[in-house]
Amino acid sequence: MVRLDWRVVEGAAGLLGCEDREAVLGDLVEAGEGAWRGLLDVLGLVVRRQTELWRSWRPWVAALGVALPFSFLLMGFSVSVSLGYRQVTLHGGWLGLAGRAVLLVVLAWASGFVVGSVSRRTLWVSVVATLSPCLFCLARFRIASLSRGCLLLFVLPAVLGVWWGLRGRTVGAGVGLMLALGVSMGMGLWGGWWGNWFLVWPVWYLVVLGRGDEKAYPRG
Structure with missing residues (x-):
């Protein structure tokens, strides 16, 4: 994965909590996912986490x-x-x-x-x-x-x-x-x-x- 691509994925992962961010980035490295696939996975998780938060008042x-x-x-x-x-x-x-x-x-x-x-x-x-x-x-x-x-x-x-x-x-x-x-x-x-x-x-x-x-x- 190109260094710049990793920075984009890492930047998107910054929208997650510390634990989620480290776990997701670690899984992407181990799985050898491509940049675009990794970015979509991270953004999907961000959307799910944000949706859960908005169930609260x-x-x-x-x-x-x-x-x-x-x-x-x-x-x-x-x-x-x-x-x-x-x-x-x-x-x-x-x-x-x-x-x-x-x-x-x-x-x-x-x-x-x-x-x-x-x-x-x-x-x-x-x-x-x-x-x-x-x-x-x-x-x-x-x-x-x-x-x-x-x-x-x-x-x-x-x-x-x-x-x-x-x-x-x-x-x-x-x-x-x-x-x-x-x-x-x-x-x-x-x-x-x-x-x-x-x-x-x-x-x-x-x-x-x-x-x-x-x-x-x-x-x-």
Whole structure:
């Protein structure tokens, strides 16, 4: 088998878990399968594994309950913070802007944490579910006074949240409760549109996780 062909097969096998990946690649080497046959075998196994994962509620919550709707809401919140910055440079009101900015960071981080912790093995679907609305809105952004980049203020804290969730970390119940109460109060003061309240539930999810062992939460 040509070296490049092996790299293609190995790349496809990267979609599998560590144990499956090593076992499948070992079997292909022993069987002396050709590149195309090996690639089809690996992709077939990937499809079967992914189908099994989607029988659980976790990937549905991560992709369709958080990643997709939260992308639209967090982009709207990002634009609100950007518009608020322009206003305070003219009329003041830095406290309100700071409150909204902190809310944006915490809400984006918490949503990313839920995606990373609830369904790690279907993370790629959640990434697609996040990127699709972002690309759609970037292509249609028409606020002359703002750059398109203002839509993506939430991305970095969300990525950090995903990373935190993938590593199996959480926060203590006390810290989580203080954070959730603070965010809920902040939403009442600076949250704006009532639909933004939907963004709060991942923060309360942290409280639920914190009541048990820091590493004892469901993963997909």
